[in-house]
Amino acid sequence: MTTTAEQQGYHSEEHLSRPELEALQLERLQWTVRHAYENVPFYRQRFDEVGVSPDDIRQLSDIEKLPFTTKSDLRDHYPFGLFAVPMDQVRRVHASSGTTGRLTVVGYTEQDLDNWADLIARSLYASGVRPGWMVHNAYGYGLFTGGLGVHAGIERLGCTVIPMSGGQTAKQIQLITDFRPDAIMCTPSYLLTLADAFEQAGIDPRSTSLKVAICGAEPWTDAMRAELEERLDIKAVDIYGLSEIMGPGVGNECVETQDGPHIWEDHFLPEIIDDELHQVPDGTTGELVFTTLTKEAFPMIRYRTRDLTSLHPGSARPSFRRIAKITGRNDDMIILRGVNLFPTQIEEIALEIPELSSHFILELTKNAAMDHLTVKIEPREDVDRAVAEVAGTLLCSRVKERVGTTLGIEVVDPGSLPRSEGKLKRLYDLR
Numbered sequence: 001m002t003t004t005a006e007q008q009g010y011h012s013e014e015h016l017s018r019p020e021l022e023a024l025q026l027e028r029l030q031w032t033v034r035h036a037y038e039n040v041p042f043y044r045q046r047f048d049e050v051g052v053s054p055d056d057i058r059q060l061s062d063i064e065k066l067p068f069t070t071k072s073d074l075r076d077h078y079p080f081g082l083f084a085v086p087m088d089q090v091r092r093v094h095a096s097s098g099t100t101g102r103l104t105v106v107g108y109t110e111q112d113l114d115n116w117a118d119l120i121a122r123s124l125y126a127s128g129v130r131p132g133w134m135v136h137n138a139y140g141y142g143l144f145t146g147g148l149g150v151h152a153g154i155e156r157l158g159c160t161v162i163p164m165s166g167g168q169t170a171k172q173i174q175l176i177t178d179f180r181p182d183a184i185m186c187t188p189s190y191l192l193t194l195a196d197a198f199e200q201a202g203i204d205p206r207s208t209s210l211k212v213a214i215c216g217a218e219p220w221t222d223a224m225r226a227e228l229e230e231r232l233d234i235k236a237v238d239i240y241g242l243s244e245i246m247g248p249g250v251g252n253e254c255v256e257t258q259d260g261p262h263i264w265e266d267h268f269l270p271e272i273i274d275d276e277l278h279q280v281p282d283g284t285t286g287e288l289v290f291t292t293l294t295k296e297a298f299p300m301i302r303y304r305t306r307d308l309t310s311l312h313p314g315s316a317r318p319s320f321r322r323i324a325k326i327t328g329r330n331d332d333m334i335i336l337r338g339v340n341l342f343p344t345q346i347e348e349i350a351l352e353i354p355e356l357s358s359h360f361i362l363e364l365t366k367n368a369a370m371d372h373l374t375v376k377i378e379p380r381e382d383v384d385r386a387v388a389e390v391a392g393t394l395l396c397s398r399v400k401e402r403v404g405t406t407l408g409i410e411v412v413d414p415g416s417l418p419r420s421e422g423k424l425k426r427l428y429d430l431r
Helices: 018-039 041-050 060-065 071-076 110-126 145-156 169-179 188-200 222-232 343-350 385-402
Strands: 092-095 105-108 134-137 160-162 183-186 212-215 235-242 247-252 268-273 286-292 303-309 334-336 339-341 356-367 370-379 408-411 427-429
Touching: 018 041, 018 060, 018 286, 060 268, 092 145, 105 110, 110 145, 110 247, 134 145, 134 169, 145 160, 145 183, 145 247, 169 188, 183 188, 188 212, 188 222, 212 222, 222 235, 222 343, 222 356, 334 370, 343 356, 343 385, 356 385, 370 385, 385 408
Parallel strands: 134 160, 134 183, 183 212, 212 235, 356 427, 370 408
Antiparallel strands: 092 105, 235 247, 268 286, 286 303, 334 339, 356 370
């Protein structure tokens, strides 16, 4: 039973009324816009081009006067061209993996790092983690914002951090078994890998000390959540973030409701836009856009995340709106013979079929002039091969029925597909 103390939150800002929050947002938005205009030549040029100045931001709705920022803008100004403070004030830099192009580099002042640690602590508290707990951190350390980003917040909350980082799955299993942590932070696909590894080691995943998993860094479905919670006897909550805005901790699900991450709107101003780049009302699905409100080193104005979701009233944290669980990005969408398809749709349908596992990859090839998508999927360990083939046929028909496109299905041997060591790669474009 959730107590009143547990519902009070970690920060006093979590109890602001909506008018109080919006007044704070406007004050911080005005500061951010002026800070960016005066210290980042890119923003000064962009604002001047559309004929807007910091003085034009008189109410929150005036944000629509401002231009958008995209990932290509960050790459075009590599490495430090969008920083708003001198480098001697920057205490840390992080960067994206650069798998789709030039690295996107972000920076943090001492105050930025302090705010980040506070927001991770807030996120952990919302997840059900409490001071004195031991937290196993299996996010990757290094340029990726995950490992170091959550590390400081774990300590800020008053918890003990196990800085394991990603990979070395056998060692992860050993440390979880020996150290008996209360919570784990990792990607959902890697948590599934750990569940498999426990079973292969002859350990019941439900017997571990873990109570809570805080998972993020990749889209995942409620069907995946249900599988993780059942296999590990835990609560699994979603932490949301992206390096361009801060890293993990931009928002977090509350363990009481598990109904999508509440966005910490005292630091980040969210919008949802449609395909024509116009704001849409709360409850309408579109692309998520963020403006930072307190970032000193790296302010972002109307950054297009490419994540597809919708905004809804807060629940367990009523002051803050929450986003629906993100199940795709408009840049990982597959358009197959005119039909839009996301990898998470395959995951959701596959997990409805008891004989199939959530271990699958998608291979996109070209057959003559037509694109062709093949799902390679593993059955569960104890499933007869003939039964698995029937389940694969069922997956194909359900995808056709619900999504409206025909896929190739190849049922492969259990354990034959690559396992996640961090972020999972689902789609292989072989065209």
